[in-house]
Amino acid sequence: MSNLVSKEIRLKARPVGMPKASDFELASKPVVQPGAGDVLVRNIWMSVDPYMRGRMMDRESYVPPFQIGEALQGGALGQVVESKSDKLKVGDFVQSMWGWREYETNKAETFQKIDPSLGPLQAYLGALGMPGMTAYAGLIKVGELKDGNTVFVSAASGAVGQIVCQLAKAHGCYVVGSAGSDDKCAWLLKQGVDKVINYKTCGDLNAAVGAAFPKGIDVYFDNVGGSHLEAAINHMKPFGRLALCGMIEQYNDTAPRPGPSNLIMAVGKSLKLQGFIVSNHLDILPAFYQEMGALIKAGKMKWQETIEDGIENAPKAFLNLFTGGNTGKMLVKIGPDKAV
Amino acid sequence: MSNLVSKEIRLKARPVGMPKASDFELASKPVVQPGAGDVLVRNIWMSVDPYMRGRMMDRESYVPPFQIGEALQGGALGQVVESKSDKLKVGDFVQSMWGWREYETNKAETFQKIDPSLGPLQAYLGALGMPGMTAYAGLIKVGELKDGNTVFVSAASGAVGQIVCQLAKAHGCYVVGSAGSDDKCAWLLKQGVDKVINYKTCGDLNAAVGAAFPKGIDVYFDNVGGSHLEAAINHMKPFGRLALCGMIEQYNDTAPRPGPSNLIMAVGKSLKLQGFIVSNHLDILPAFYQEMGALIKAGKMKWQETIEDGIENAPKAFLNLFTGGNTGKMLVKIGPDKAV
DSSP states (O other): OTTOEEEEEEEOSOOOSSOOGGGEEEEEEEOOOOOTTEEEEEEEEEEOOTHHHHHTSOSOOSSOOOOTTSBOOBOEEEEEEEEOSSSOOTTOEEEESBOSBSEEEEEGGGEEEOOTTSSOGGGGGTTTSHHHHHHHIIIIIISOOOTTOEEEESSTTBTTHHHHHHHHHHTTOEEEEEESSHHHHHHHHHTTOSEEEETTTSSOHHHHHHHHOTTOEEEEEESSOHHHHHHHHHHEEEEEEEEEOOOGGGTTOSSOOOBOTTTTHHHHTTOEEEEOOGGGGGGGHHHHHHHHHHHHHTTOOOOOEEEEESGGGHHHHHHHTTTTOOOBEEEEEOSOSOOO | OTTOEEEEEEEOSOOOSSOOGGGEEEEEEEOOOOOTTEEEEEEEEEEOOTTHHHHTSOSOOSSOOOOTTSBOOBOEEEEEEEEOSSSOOTTOEEEESBOSBSEEEEEGGGEEEOOTTSSOGGGGGTTTSHHHHHHHIIIIIISOOOTTOEEEESSTTBTTHHHHHHHHHHTTOEEEEEESSHHHHHHHHHTTOSEEEETTTSSOHHHHHHHHOTTOEEEEEESSOHHHHHHHHHHEEEEEEEEEOOOGGGTTOSSOOOBOTTTTHHHHTTOEEEEOOGGGGGGGHHHHHHHHHHHHHTTOOOOOEEEEESGGGHHHHHHHTTTTOOOBEEEEEOSOSOOO
16 A cells, blocks of 8 residues: 555644634645554544634643644544554554544554444444533533433534433433524424524523523533523523533634623522533543443434535535534545445 | 610612712611510621622522611621520520621521630631631632642632631642732731732732742632632633632622633633532531631631721721721621620
């Protein structure tokens, strides 16, 4: 395979405000032959996620920033096509953080073997992967969910939100989701979500949240920050928990945006606002695989995905995250389902 | 005692913005004779506390609002002068929420007997009372304090803050306190606080907090909100805890004030911001009395208090809370130490 060429997407410029196509560039380079302990993997699927926006900035954070001129990274699923390691063999399906490229040659330890019989392969980038674990950790652990709680979910039809909604329903909760289109709202209702708010057409968001929760909110799963967070704080019950998962509404801000003006209510209502990153909650993995696996098997966990075809369309897929151009998990199909 | 008259302070008008003397009125009424099960108590000390500002507004909260034309309420210490109850006898020292008045006749159950040998009587309105319990619940339970943590305390020389600082020092922590005068700062240093910030003269508060915490903050005990909260969020360590006790900086705002513009950092740093009210944490009482009692006995818990004399000066004492006119616990001496 010495003549193989791998196409990849590199960061060309650090985005200022909303990222644009010209911040990325498509490039090619020869595939590196695996050395001792290495495997060569051909990617089949890759993920684009909102958190990647943060890594495009040159700042200290929980993950190091992407470097200009280098291939981006992110969740990917592929198949081993050459192996110089006894840990993985040709044909094994693996997940890794070597997304944004067609091929990767690296130590076998940087790939994790997966069982393709549990569900469609790309579920490992969704319900069975990072978005699923994020939903689970945020709702059950950070949100301290109790059966029968009232739950508010923003970006409810997104990769994480759609799983949060169904997990909460599986726990007998009253669930209200907000989303940015009537189609997304209709899909949520079909999955059993009790009420939906189209935040683009509802008018006064705070009033809409109040109307949907006459008795208040026990758990708010925050994917967007901003006005959603402020509305949630207004309507939280005493001792409510707010799981802060992401604030996509302000990822592209170029100047600081004022926080919720009603944070003072956290004192009187004894609210807990807690940010979290899924990688710090890997102790949940056994419970997560058990519960999520059972829900998928029972047909109680559905998901939507939006697929872009070809590595060259990965930047477009990423940009769609910030314009509501995706429904559910945003994926890029890089290669055929079977690489060997 | 049928001719006794009790002076009391009534709410005359709901304050708009900063409260003023004319929002209060001094009035007198005849002392009510105790009926069966009642006691008549003469107050010796009363407390003024920032939380009372909230009760002066007509809004739903965790305590009902004060009513116009009626005596205010709040923590008080007194002595039983007549008893028609077998629960309390003449001469017993008691604490109650019947402050802002010289005498109160009410059910014996609305008073709690205290042991005057544990410390000066007014300590039951300070280190051994609500402020002490607030400090303890916020720091140990909500703040999940671990020995050796780095701790930032705002309003550090206030009734609660001064106790938080010394509690944290007793747990081997590195403690930085902010206060609004050099005298207050000097007192804190004398009690063993490691560094102090005079927020009125330090210039850039955020830079001052950063300089005081080169390795970041584990626990922030927030008494003021606003710019202090924002600075703390900037410098919290990953997994830091922010105990939200009060936001006195904005109690008198007439319009909502934007919240911290950096709340998004709570996600990346996995921060927990938790509001609390001491009355929801009464499970700490046994541990609190044990630890606080031992610290007082060992001379490791000092406090400052500012005393106004006479019920007629209670409004002035209250107003001082918002102008920094008090140092430590603000108290009003209503009557002689021994009422009978």
